Amino acid sequence: AQQALYTAKKHLERAQAPYALLVKRQTFTPYKIQRKIFSDEAEDRMSREKAIKNVIEAASDRDVIVGTTGMLSRELFELRMTREEGHERDFLTVGSMGHASSIALGIALQKPKRRIVCMDGDGAVLMHMGALATIAQ
Template sequence: MIRYGALEILAEKEGDKDTLIIANIGLPSKELYEIYDRKANFYMLGSMGLSSSIGLGLALARPDRKVLAIDGDGSVLMNMGSLATIANQHPDNYLLVIIDNGAYGSTGNQITATAGLTDLKEVALGAGVRNVAMVSDKSDLKEKLDTMDNGVLVVKTEPGNKKVPVIKLCPADIIKRFMEISSPPSHSR
């Protein structure tokens, strides 16, 4: 399985729900856009490393909504402190899915530390996240997405990118439609 296969399963399992999805910068966003575009997908066009942080903030702001952030191993390695914040806030409506292909996929598949000795499942546990799992095949990923509502799910994949076009939405439109669907209902005074 490469990242695209994992994203297809995420879209199949969560796409028709009202889950708010944050997609990591670069190819993860482009691939998800190609697989299943929806208003409740937020495609990061900048801010490498911050998918997990954006997802956490959103989950804390909207405890009534399920939030799923898709991140990569390179980005989590860049913003590892986010795992400690997630552990200490531990909202029960927030699932961080780390697609770990051992490579900086969007910049040419240069290897990351997880291709060596670093284990992001152990890092998440060490940070204090209580609900952590790791899967490496499609059936286990489907099962975890059915049963795991929060915490950190590491999905081990092979490196590799699908050739996909650029996202045809402009940044202002991405944030506008996402805010419309993720904002709490306004209260009349």
């Protein structure tokens, strides 16, 4: 394993190009979790809907919320309906997986005095992770 990593490192330094390591199935032994952060009880975990509700409750009337594609935007829409609130401060990124953070950046650049909240998912972030470097600037 050390030789394979050494070879990969040398290639990366010399070629400045990607390098793939292929690992045979069952090469590694399974990892046993030492300490659980959450119990197995469902009530100990925060649901996506509860997280969205917490964000809505913490947001001011001037905050803009950008929701990622999929269930998050649907649940944001439904929560607004249940609370009899308008949708004029929400941007629901329907059908554009991975672009919520870039859309939120665009809004933030155009509305610098407003707080922009972007709620994105792990898969969506991975699709356009490079946008995070631009946002960090």
